[in-house]
Amino acid sequence: MSKPSRWPLTADGIRFITPHVLVKRLQNHALAKGLFVTAMGYYPTASGHAMERKGHPDHILIYCTAGSGFLTMAGKTTEINSGDIFYLPAGSQHSYQASKELPWTLYWLHFDGTLANDFCQHINIVERKFTIGVQPRVIRVFDGISHLRHSSHNLAEFIQGGHQVQALLSYIALLVQQRKPSAINTFDTENLRAMMQEHIHSKLDLDSLAEAAKLSKYHFSKKFKQVTGESPISYFINMKMQRACYLLDSTPRSVKHVASELGYHDTYYFSRLFKKNIGMAPAIYRKAKL
Missing domain, CATH: 1.10.10.60 (Homeodomain-like)
Known part of the structure; x- marks a missing residue:
């Protein structure tokens, strides 16, 4: 179960959860069940933001575009800085929080589906965190996915959003591969x-x-x-x-x-x-x- 965030959502923030009824439809749709969005958000300069989970049913991808914070998994704490992206697999126990001195700006995405594990293995972020830099292309996709909150729960738009997530994960996997020292240096x-x-x-x-x-x-x-x-x-x-x-x-x-x-x-x-x-x-x- 998740503990609620201690950070109050500001007027500039975005937070959206896909309705349970729509999730059921996505799970049973041939074009959607591979990968679909269950929640998403954007937290700018999130002072006081913190989260602790003992487990969760879906996969989480979080992208820091400014500021810094800390991620703790398996007893290990890692500093997160601008340009870092981290992946939290379904069921993982973890906590994270914004820096007090320079609170982070985050895009976050929860997703699930029959292809979710395969995509996460394809990304292959061994340490759960990887530096991809501030990538305008990645930000554009996150922004595009966030527009689902205005879709009035239109199934076709959520199917298209799921395919956007697949493209995003494929691109991140490519960035990770290109930046591995053993492969390119x-x-x-x-x-x-x-x-x-x-x-x-x-x-x-x-x-x-x-x-x-x-x-x-x-x-x-x-x-x-x-x-x-x-x-x-x-x-x-x-x-x-x-x-x-x-x-x-x-x-x-x-x-x-x-x-x-x-x-x-x-x-x-x-x-x-x-x-x-x-x-x-x-x-x-x-x-x-x-």
Whole structure:
């Protein structure tokens, strides 16, 4: 059960709880039961704000955009600052409170659904807190979801709100992945992409890429795949195929000419690679675009 917040809601604050009857409808709707909003709020400069829970039925996501505060879970207290986001899984025991000296500004969201656990695992905030910075895109989504309080409990609007939450959680997961030191600080990914772009018209092997990253081929390939989800050579080939699409779309050059421009002197080999990556042969792709 939750203890009530000791912070009185100001005129600038927002607090909304989805009616129980509507939650039941969302739980039973094919397009909504994956993820739906159960409560939401926005607390600006929340002096005296504090909450303690021994457990709760839904998942909670809280985003600090200014000021600071403290989160306590499993006997460990963590300072929360502007740009930090923290996730509280369903059933967790926790407490949090605003700093007395510099009280935080918070967006908060309660959600549930059959996909809730999967999304929370996808975000993978191991310490329950992660710094994503003050992200205008994230704030816009929170603001958009908050408009549900004006929807007169319209089911369609709450279905759309649930899909907004899915997009928000997916984006946060991407930010978390991009900011993991083990994944992105090992080498300069932008420099590697630039190197691939410079060789888009020719060949580039794994040895050269690993040397540029100052890593062994094994460690380079492993780290590159952690960041992009693809092997370095597959990534490079995909860049070439995207360039081929551009040339087929924007120029009258023959397939043979396009293949040669991208460093493939065997047109049939190029066509096989193109079909594997794009899903159709180059000639069919061009006709489909006309």
